[in-house]
Each structure stands twice: as structure tokens, then as C-alpha cells.
Amino acid sequence: MSDASGAPTESSSDFAAAPDAFQRLWTPHRAVYVEKGQGAHDDDCPFCAAPGKTDEEALIVARGEHAYVLLNLFPYNPGHLLVCPYRHISTYDQATADEVAEIGVLTQTAMRVLTTVSHAQGFNMGMNQGDVGGAGIAAHLHQHVVPRYAGDSNFFPIIAQTKAVTQLLDDVRTAVSAAWSQSAPPPATP
């Protein structure tokens, strides 16, 4: 088909389709967000930038082959760690088998180290997927490892911008990083 100027146009009658109960809101301009999330490096992404800094600057406690571990700058509890793949991927299903395996091992080690260093009594762990899933930095996958203690409370976000906590983060990073190299390996397959 064509319009009065001869430019091609499309009509739904040109396509084989059965009508259904859904209405469509076409938003092609949003495709840029989808495409941008497909593994592209994002210069503004803190989890892409961190590995290029020193461990002290980036609060990194361990570096693996496919993933690394750093302190959350805004911890829910002291020792709140994040396990991130180096690759800029947004969801867990985009991770390769190697990335999944190493994220798992690093998460196990994080639990052992936090139990040793700070006597964590329990953990909350998880990955918030996407903005609607509650991810603070939705574009780059990260696994939370939050140590829990009897009677703890989530006061840290309130005071996270004080100088005292900045110093504490540095102290925590030093302690966790030192304990990491002495941590036991994962259990062998029975």
C-alpha cells in the first residue's frame, strides 16, 4: 500500500493475525533501554567502574575470574557484601554457566568470612531484578549478602553518609579482605 505521496504505509489488514482481547501501547522509543541493557558497557555504571580502581578505593574484598565481591556503600548491616559479575548484564538468566558458578562460590565464601570476622548469625541473600524488582542499580546484576545478628536493626542507611561510617567501611573491607584469603574452600562433592 502507499499514501498520496507514494510513500509505503502498513495496514493491519495486510498481516495475518487473529484479533484478541488485548490493546497495544506501542512504545518503540523504549527500545533504546532494552538494547542498552544487552551486555553493553555503561560508563556510568559503578559496578563496571569498580574493578578498574584499587581494592581500597572501590571497597573490593575479593576478585575472581568472572565475578568479584565488594562492600555495599550503603549497607543494611555492617559487612553487607555484593557479588557482581564483571560483565554488564542486568538479569541472572543472562549470566553464563561460569559466572553462575563463581557467583555461587563467592557467595559461599562471603558467608564463611562474615561468620568468622563478624560472627554473623544469619543471612539475607538475593538479587533484585530490574527497577520494579527494587534494584538500586538495575542495569548491573548483583547478589546481596547481608549478615544478620540477633537484635540487629536497619539503622545504617540513616547514618551511611557520616564520616564515621566511611571509616568503618574501610575497616570492614580490610578485615573481610584479610580473612577471605584464609577462608576454607567449598565442600567437596560427597
Ligand SMILES: [Zn+2]
Ligand atoms: Zn555495569
